[in-house]
Amino acid sequence: MPNTVFITGATSGFGEACARRFARDGWNLIITGRRQERLDMLTEELQQHCKVHAIALDVRDQKAIQTAVKELPEPFSDIHTLINNAGLALGTEPADQCDTEQWMTMIDTNIKGLVMMTHALLPALKKNNSGSIVNIGSVAGTWPYPGGNVYGGTKAFVKQFSLSLRCDLLGSGVRVTNIEPGLAETEFSVVRFKGDQSKANAVYEGMQPLTANDIADTVFWIANRPAHVNINNLEIMPTQQAWAGFAVDRKNVTKS
Numbered sequence: 001m002p003n004t005v006f007i008t009g010a011t012s013g014f015g016e017a018c019a020r021r022f023a024r025d026g027w028n029l030i031i032t033g034r035r036q037e038r039l040d041m042l043t044e045e046l047q048q049h050c051k052v053h054a055i056a057l058d059v060r061d062q063k064a065i066q067t068a069v070k071e072l073p074e075p076f077s078d079i080h081t082l083i084n085n086a087g088l089a090l091g092t093e094p095a096d097q098c099d100t101e102q103w104m105t106m107i108d109t110n111i112k113g114l115v116m117m118t119h120a121l122l123p124a125l126k127k128n129n130s131g132s133i134v135n136i137g138s139v140a141g142t143w144p145y146p147g148g149n150v151y152g153g154t155k156a157f158v159k160q161f162s163l164s165l166r167c168d169l170l171g172s173g174v175r176v177t178n179i180e181p182g183l184a185e186t187e188f189s190v191v192r193f194k195g196d197q198s199k200a201n202a203v204y205e206g207m208q209p210l211t212a213n214d215i216a217d218t219v220f221w222i223a224n225r226p227a228h229v230n231i232n233n234l235e236i237m238p239t240q241q242a243w244a245g246f247a248v249d250r251k252n253v254t255k256s
């Protein structure tokens, strides 16, 4: 009997690539996202390889999460792996110039959506004493940068939530991993810069970023570790990405 994976944000980028990767190995897929037409296309493509259950789902809608989980048809109710992938960054303005509505959207999606999805699926994941949860964090959750403010804060939450979740699930056989990708070329930057493709392209100019498949292969590897192995945290960056060192203000004399 094939395992079943529940993927949030499967209509683009990492989530879409994960759906393809797990389908290749014959897993049953539960694919979710807000864009029904994308779910339809992916279902059409992958149902030749595996069973696919697509749900148009906004992770900010807590009632929709409950309904989606409650109404999972057989064999999709027996879930082995949850990939909490749905998420976004909006803008890179300094905090005092940010649109707080965008802050709320990031918090509602990256934090509240992830925790409510996790809570809804924990009973299913615990049933087999061998489930696994892979949370998609970010290097932004560890390493600060100008304009990272709330986005980085949401991913720092994902990291700490993942670690404490491990403590809660000790003895249940359910494993938890937080992965922290660096620059990866998906729709992420187009979303961040509100459709400005040239600004998005500039993020990856002159370097080789990670691809969605790099992350999907990593997630697949994590989900297929033996039951006695837990990958707690995994940071993965392009070889051409590193840290810039400390910024120092040498213009303004601080009055002590």
Ligand SMILES: NC(=O)C1=CN([C@@H]2O[C@H](COP(=O)(O)OP(=O)(O)OC[C@H]3O[C@@H](n4cnc5c(N)ncnc54)[C@H](OP(=O)(O)O)[C@@H]3O)[C@@H](O)[C@H]2O)C=CC1
Residues within 6 Å of the ligand: 008, 009, 010, 011, 012, 013, 014, 015, 032, 033, 034, 035, 038, 057, 058, 059, 060, 085, 086, 087, 088, 089, 109, 136, 137, 138, 139, 180, 181, 182, 183, 184, 185, 186, 187, 188, 189, 191
């Ligand atoms: N690309 C990168 O450089 C990095 C990305 N990440 C993280 O990886 C994850 C995936 O991003 P990535 O694949 O790059 O970006 P994409 O923008 O390509 O994909 C984001 C996915 O999230 C879904 N999503 C967004 N908001 C919601 C919502 N409210 N409800 C349900 N689904 C939602 C989108 O689906 P839809 O719009 O159809 O709802 C889409 O499928 C995110 O959590 C992101 O923060 C982490 C580190 C680096």
Ligand SMILES: O=CCS(=O)(=O)O
Residues within 6 Å of the ligand: 137, 138, 139, 140, 181, 182, 183, 184
């Ligand atoms: O999470 C995405 C990577 S970055 O834009 O924060 O560096």
